[in-house]
Amino acid sequence: MKLSRLGEFGLIDRIRRKAAVGRGVRLGIGDDAAWVDHPRGSSLITADLLIEDIHFDLKWTSLKDLGYKSLAVNLSDIAAMGGIPAYVMLSLGIPAHFESEQIDELYRGINSLAKKHGVTVVGGDTNMAGSLLISVCVIGHPINRPIRRSGAHVGDDIYVTGTLGDAALGLSLLRQKRRRHSRALGQLLTRHHRPTPRIAAGALLARRELPTAMIDISDGLIQDLGHICAASRVGALIQQDKLPLSRAYRELAGKTAMRCALSGGEDYELLFCAAPRQRKRIEALSSQASVAITRIGTCAPVASGIGVVDASGAAVAVKARGHDHFKKQ
Ligand code: ADP
Numbered sequence: 001m002k003l004s005r006l007g008e009f010g011l012i013d014r015i016r017r018k019a020a021v022g023r024g025v026r027l028g029i030g031d032d033a034a035w036v037d038h039p040r041g042s043s044l045i046t047a048d049l050l051i052e053d054i055h056f057d058l059k060w061t062s063l064k065d066l067g068y069k070s071l072a073v074n075l076s077d078i079a080a081m082g083g084i085p086a087y088v089m090l091s092l093g094i095p096a097h098f099e100s101e102q103i104d105e106l107y108r109g110i111n112s113l114a115k116k117h118g119v120t121v122v123g124g125d126t127n128m129a130g131s132l133l134i135s136v137c138v139i140g141h142p143i144n145r146p147i148r149r150s151g152a153h154v155g156d157d158i159y160v161t162g163t164l165g166d167a168a169l170g171l172s173l174l175r176q177k178r179r180r181h182s183r184a185l186g187q188l189l190t191r192h193h194r195p196t197p198r199i200a201a202g203a204l205l206a207r208r209e210l211p212t213a214m215i216d217i218s219d220g221l222i223q224d225l226g227h228i229c230a231a232s233r234v235g236a237l238i239q240q241d242k243l244p245l246s247r248a249y250r251e252l253a254g255k256t257a258m259r260c261a262l263s264g265g266e267d268y269e270l271l272f273c274a275a276p277r278q279r280k281r282i283e284a285l286s287s288q289a290s291v292a293i294t295r296i297g298t299c300a301p302v303a304s305g306i307g308v309v310d311a312s313g314a315a316v317a318v319k320a321r322g323h324d325h326f327k328k329q
């Protein structure tokens with residue numbers, strides 16, 4: 001079957017169904033990170049691959065930012081399980097024309113974020129490649145039980161951290177080659193180049209066992225909400241007017257309106273569900289985690305699917321769900 005028909009997630013599911021499962025796997029393929037046993041406890045493991053001209057364009061991204069982002073997107077998957085990241089394996093495919101100073105620059109970005117979170121690059125692999133390729137694997141420690149995508153119930157509230165759509169709007173404006181480099185555009189581009197993994201928020205949520213399900217938003221709110229809904233067998237109703245937008249987004253969204261916030265991708269915010277009785281505790285946690293936490297909707301019966309309504313309650317059509325590497329939208 002053509003991969004464009006199967007899609008990225010259909011392919012992963014096919015790989016999952018055929019995978020041999022050995023000892024000690026508490027959670028294998030299908031969540032933000034795997035959860036595996038070892039003799040003295042358990043670990044979380046996640047990997048992400050960043051490929052030149054697919055995930056980044058060196059015309060628009062500095063190597064320092066690229067290094068930072070490569071690690072950030074992996075730390076975000078550990079945050080999405082409610083874990084604390086610890087060790088990094090980082091492998092590079094490097095084009096022949098590169099110079100050592102450029103790789104130094106890449107590592108300056110990697111090391112600055114690693115330092116911030118107390119994680120260590122403990123190994124990796126280095127090879128020649130046709131274009132720059134960065135493969136990162138992070139190992140983390142779970143807090144309590146890792147929070148999966150699969151525990152949401154009908155009636156749970158749906159929350160997100162931070163603001164949505166900034167990175168996607170910044171990238172789309174960059175691609176339109178807007179000349180005027182305003183302060184607001186600069187803020188959106190910072191969100192695109194240097195996403196913030198929400199490790200403190202994820203860890204606090206996990207410590208208090210508040211979320212029933214959690215994921216990080218890498219491919220767009222609706223797409224990633226779809227993963228929670230599929231894994232938990234629930235539907236969802238999102239209130240568009242509740243989506244948290246930054247001032248820069250409001251200033252520059254123009255005709256794009258809500259598209260980037262709903263399905264833009266690369267937010268690396270946490271999306272989670274929790275029982276309505278936890279509202280007060282979640283509100284209180286927001287200030288401790290130094291990030292806004294906003295209630296944006298409710299889990300519905302699975303038959304109602306995923307819906308978005310505007311402030312008047314009218315259904316909003318969502319054209320693009322989010323990013324899929326193989327499927328044409
Ligand atoms: P995320 O967006 O959180 O990084 P992905 O959508 O990339 O998650 O992956 C979903 C799940 O599929 C994860 O558990 C990941 O480890 C697994 N996965 C992705 N690609 C492969 C692969 N080629 N072989 C095995 N598992 C994979």
Ligand code: MG
Nearest residue numbers: 032077216218
């Ligand atoms: Mg993820």
